[in-house]
Amino acid sequence: MLTYASKRVLIGLVTLLAASIIVFAVLEVVPGDPARLMLGMNATEDAVRALQEQMGFNQPLLTRYFNWLGGLLTGDFGKSYTYSVPVLDLIKERMAVSLPLAMTSLVISTIIAIPVGIFAASRRGSATDTAAMGIAQIGVAIPNFWFALLLVYLFAIVLRLLPAGGFAGWENGFWPSIKSLILPSLALALPQASILARVTRSSLLDVLGEDYIRTARAKGLSRRKVLYYHALRNALIPVLTILGMQFSFLLAGTIIIENVFYLPGLGRLVFQAITQRDLIVVQGVVIMLVAIVVIINLLVDLGYAVVDPRLWSRS
Template sequence: MTAFLAKRLGFGFLTLVVASVVVFAVMEILPGDPARVMLGMNATPEALETLRNQMGLNEPVLLRYLNWAGGLLTGDFGRSYTYSSPVVDLIGERVIVSLPLAIISLVLSTAIAIPVGIYAAARRGRAGDTVSMGAAQLGVAVPNFWFALLLIYVFAVWLRLVPAGGFPGWSGGIWPGLKSLILPAIALALPQAAILARVTRSAMLEVLGEDYIRTARAKGMPRRYVLWRHALRNAMIPVLTILGLQFAFLLAGTIIIENVFYLPGLGRLVFQAITQRDLIVVEGVVMLLVASVVVVNILVDICYALVDPRLRVRG
């Protein structure tokens, strides 16, 4: 198990190094001058030169990359040009919104998808299977931002059960904060639950056709016991893969939903930084998201090894 973890950690670190080079290079080749965007088109050449020196834009590219990468290793993500604040502080203020939103969405999608997928697989070809997979297909097809607008109209405007947008902050209490995240979490969770339900159904159907499942049924084991104790555990490998990808998507892909609900999260911070040409903020947030994806993938690999011990030997 130690060699298994060491190999995964080594691949994760290598991924972060390659990602840092790619992110920095992409930010460098983007057209436009951050100093001119900040000062405006009427800025004098002297003012532009002074700001470029303050931002370190006149230094060699390799030196700027090494300084930036070294800062990442020490937790220094640089200083925002627009907000005049450390990028770490900006991320810390926004991640307390995006992370709970991603976790709530993942829990909701998992709680919905796995029982639906098992139910559909156990009733293959019947009405329950057709209705469940039809609803899942609809969930995949409907854009989450349109579904978010529908939720706002029904539950916020018409029924007035939850706020339509905004975030009061956790200082006002846990319930007001969670209440403002309910609709965004549902808007994010249902499309992901539709995908996960279809994957769970396919994995369960493949496992249910195996010889050891028929043997268990022939021995007189209850159908419920065979489904949940034997079939589900062996079908969890593809399900865990999708869960890991979904968490990374929910954490990194909430730009549209956070803007629809006016949530001050990481997605909205990236959107604002891109429009304001605040590249140091974009680089810092993107690298944080890349690191979160790497960590989630390592955790998923560990879960693989726990579910199927044979993978530890192969790894």
């Protein structure tokens, strides 16, 4: 198990290093002077030179990269020229919205999808199976921003149960903040639940066709016991893969939903930084998101080993 985990950690570190090179290089291949791009074409030469000095753009390429990499390792992501605050502070502030939103969405998605996938697989070919997968297909096809607008119309405008947008702030209480996240969480969760339910069903059906499942049934085990104690555990590896991918998407890919609900999360921060040409913020947020995705993938790999010990016993 230790060897398996060490290999996965090493792969993660190499991935992070490669990602840092790519993210840094993207800033370098932007046409024109990055300082002038950030300040706008009407900026004075003195302002451009001052920003070049402040951001280190006048230093050699390798020097800038290693200074930036060293700053990342010590928690210094640079300073936003738009907000005049450290980028890491901006990320922490926005993460307080994006992380609970992603976790709430993932929990809702999992609670819905796993039982539906198991239920459909246990009744393969029946009318309930067809209906469940038909609804899941509709959930996959519907864009989440359109579904978000439907939720706003129903729960915020018609029923007046939940806020249509904005974020109350954790300093104003737990429940007001959670209420602000319910509709965006549902808008994100239901399409993801549709995908996860289909994967759960497909994976479970594959496992139920294995020889050892037929042997267990031939020994007299009930269908329910075979399903939950033998088949489900072995069917979880593809499910864990999708869960890891979905959490990464929910954390990093919510720009549209955050703009629909006017939530001050990471996605909205990236959108604002791009429109304001604050490249240092874009650079810092992207590398942070890459690190989070790598960590999530590492946790998923370790989850594989827990579900199926054969993976680390062969390493």
